[in-house]
Amino acid sequence: MEKANHDTNKKFDVCIIGAGIAGATMAANLAKTGKEIVIVERNLSERDVIIGELLQPGGVQRLQEMGFESFLDNIDAQPVYGYDIIFEEKDFHIPYPNKNGEPAGYGFRNGAFLQNIRKHILAQNNITVIEGRVTELNEKENLIIGVSYLPKGAAKEEKLQADLTIVTDGPMSKFREELSNPVKKVNGHFLGLLLKNCELPYPNHGHMFMGNHPPFVIYPVTSDAWRILIDFKGEQAPKLGHDFKKFLLETFAGHIPQSARASFVDAVDEGNFKMFPNHRLPAAPIKKVGAVLLGDSLNMRHPLTGGGMTAVFADVKNLGENLATVKEFSDKKAVSKAVQKYYDTRHLGTQATNILADGLYGVVYNPNLRRAFFEYVSRGGKYSEETISILAGLNMDKKLLLNHFIGLARYGTKLKLKSAVNPLKKGDGAMKMMKTATKSGETVAGTLNMVKDALLIITPLLLTEKPDAATKLMLKTLSRKPE
Ligand SMILES: Cc1cc2nc3c(=O)[nH]c(=O)nc-3n(C[C@H](O)[C@H](O)[C@H](O)COP(=O)(O)OP(=O)(O)OC[C@H]3O[C@@H](n4cnc5c(N)ncnc54)[C@H](O)[C@@H]3O)c2cc1C
Structure with a gap:
């Protein structure tokens, strides 16, 4: 990919920092309005990463709505039709639901997908693509007026002027501090490996494994390879030494389906380990005229449910639609209004994805809740269909998500109480009842903790996603009787 020539005195309508998933798609989207765009990316060559390799159907739908379905062409992308929960x-x-012609999801190598988007933007006359590293946001009288950057291979920095700077410098963003109040948390790390030439129980499906082992997901990324991502909880990444390899081969490998185990052992022996931190970052933008945050620099959720790019494309579409209403980008007031509207409304397209991602992450690490989750979705019907529609990014109904979340905890509690070995006798007092041991040796009070645990997981997530109506709803839901 080549760097485009550009006039150094030119003032652009928009400058974008980072031609990653968010930045490159945003450039493509804005270019449709005829605006003059410059995008600066520190490395335009194809990346070999473990992030962003399963696009949920909702993300595919957003791409279709923006006219960018072709980004999925010619990269050996694999249609994904649903999940197997193990x-x-x-x-x-x-x-996945497809009653109304909803698209499938797609698995692919992130680098190949991103190069497709970059090829598209390189072909647009009104997009200037520069390979270089942005070093600074330039500010004048409380207004962001462009950026400074170091062109690739150059010793001297250059400047770019633009009416609006869109910051999409990704998960390790250097600039988010200037445009938001970020409270970023590392929940754990994903170890990524490629499983080559093997089968999994369901071809063209995601597989999510939960139990008394690190949770992991497997999905197809090319016609002959599956991506496996294994979660290791905690702020520190595990050390990739001899002991770690031994753990993977001798303890963990037993959880991989037989049909893929040899490929897993080969991948571990090959040792091409890639590890990436999994963040939670609620969006907390601050108003700054002339700049806006987009993508992982603004908002992140756990990647267990593969929702990141779906949220990104919802934001790209939202911001694009709002900016399309602005005639002249030199009209600061109009641009600020469009940016504010994007910040005020973006939760409608992202909050269910965010809550589900971090909520399910909490569930898979809680032995009672993960069993309850499995039993709950295994009931089929609305219990699985509505849950998957939210995971797919096709259903953004937060109320529905909350109902299911509390519903699964209640259902799990009910099942546990039913299986209690010591049926309670008439006249037993409340205290005695709470202390009565169940078959598994837990107390009834212990099993009731499931609802409390579910609330402990979901409440902080609700409080960071436009909480008022949702909190009310949660309380209302809780006052209902168990199903
Ligand atoms: C382990 C893991 C697995 C994931 N799996 C999935 C998945 O399966 N499905 C899914 O939908 N989402 C997934 N995600 C989330 C998804 O990858 C992100 O939401 C998405 O990539 C965000 O796009 P972005 O453009 O914000 O960041 P990126 O795609 O990372 O792009 C940022 C870009 O900015 C450039 N850049 C950074 N700093 C500068 C600078 N100073 N100057 C110039 N350029 C700069 C970078 O080089 C990069 O190209 C995963 C995340 C993780 C951590």
């Missing part, structure tokens, strides 16, 4: 020795298959 819990201990059991599994349950949940197809």
Whole structure:
């Protein structure tokens, strides 16, 4: 990919920092309005990463709506039709909804997908693509007026002027501090490996494994390879030494389906380990005229549910639609209004994805709740269909998500109480009842903790996603009787 020539005195309508998933798609989207755009990317060559390799159907739908479905062409992308959920020795298959012609999801190598988007923007006359590293946001009288950057291979910095700077410098963003109040948390790390030439129980499906082991997901990324991502909880990444390899081969490998185990062992032996931190970053933008945050620099959720790019494309579409209403980008007031509207409304397209991602992450690490989750979705019907529609990014109904979240905790509690070995006798007092041991040795009070645990997981997530109506709803939901 080549760097485009550009006139150094030119003032652009928009400058974008980072031609990653968000920045490159945003450039493509804005270019449709005829605006003059410059995008600066520190490395235009194809990247070999483990992030962003399963695009949920909702993300595909957003691409279609923007006219960018062709980004998925000619990269050996694999259609994904749903999930198999594996819990201990059991599994349950949940197809994505496609009753109304909703698209499938797609698995692909992130680098190949991104190069497709970059090829598209390089072909647009009104997009200037520069390979270089942005070093600074330039400010004048409380207004962002462009950026300074170091062109690739150059010793001297250059400047770019633009009416609006869109910051999309990704998960390790250097500039988010200037444009938001970020409270970033590392929940754990994903180890990524490629499983080559093997089968999994469901071809063209995602597989999510949960049980008494690190949770992991496997999905197809090319016609002959599957991506496996294994979660290691905690702020520190595990050390990739001899002991770690031994753990993977001798303890963990037993959880991989037999049909893929040899490929897993080969991948571990090959040792091409890639590890990436999994963040939670609620969006907390601050108003600054002339700049806006987009993508992982603004908002991140756990990648267990593969929702990141779906959220990004919802934001790209939203911001694009709002900016399309601005005639002249030199009209600061109009641009600020469009940016504010994007910040005020973006939760409608992202909050369900965000809450589900971090909520499910909490569930898979709680032995009672993950069992309850499995039993709940295994009931089929609305219990699996509505849950998968939210995971797919096709259903953004936060109320529905909350109902299911609390519903699964209640259902799990009910199942546990039912299986209690010591049925309560008439006349037992409340205290005695709470202390009565169940079959598994837990107390009834212990099993009731499931609802409390679910609330502990979901409440902080609600409080960071436009909380008022949702909190009310949660309380209302809780006052209902168990199903
Ligand atoms: C382990 C992991 C797995 C994931 N898996 C999935 C998945 O399966 N499905 C899914 O939908 N989402 C997934 N995600 C999330 C998804 O990858 C992100 O949401 C998405 O990539 C965000 O796009 P972005 O453009 O903000 O960041 P990026 O795609 O990372 O792009 C940022 C760009 O900015 C450039 N840049 C940075 N600093 C500068 C600078 N100073 N100057 C110039 N350029 C700069 C970078 O080189 C890069 O090209 C995953 C995330 C993780 C951590």
